[in-house]
Amino acid sequence: MGKPYDLEDRLISFAADVIVVFDKPAKTYASKYYAEQLIRSSGSVSLNFSEFAGAGTEKDKINKLRISLKEIKECNNNLKIQLKAGLSNKDQLTKLQDEAEQIIRILVAIINKR
Template structure:
């Protein structure tokens, strides 16, 4: 496994970038275009909302932003799974993205749990 950056802002940025690179490899079909747009949006929102969480206005705002980030991670996983099913020739690439988004979701959940206490 490749060493991942400890900085979560950087890690979420790299995930969004890798999703865009993955989308570029897909064949041009209506479903790949539409699902790819959804993945591009949600994957970018994971990091964007995490950055907003770091600029919190209070603990409630922090938790709210982190939950949005986690929600976007779950959505990204959905679109990745759908694209993977329809593009089995890209399975190696999508598998690594699915692994990473699940790791990010777990990290976000852990932060939410610790912050909520």
């Protein structure tokens, strides 16, 4: 899991890493539920951030950033739940959670500068 300096590439990599970790048959209802939700929200972070660049107004840009922030926070909480419940590989979950927390800090900094 490399950390590109381009944030859009980094968000795409995060979503792809989530898919790689969770694109396998789930063993339980809970692991399936949280895996599917994590795949959706991680993709949403990247897709909304890509819309940020093309947003017409500053208000639209801030809105897209806030949606991305909301979705990455959801990813982070999902990963925390999965870690506490032991639903997947601890090392993989920890790496993904670390990246989610770094992305949260970056998005908060971008929003605060606007």
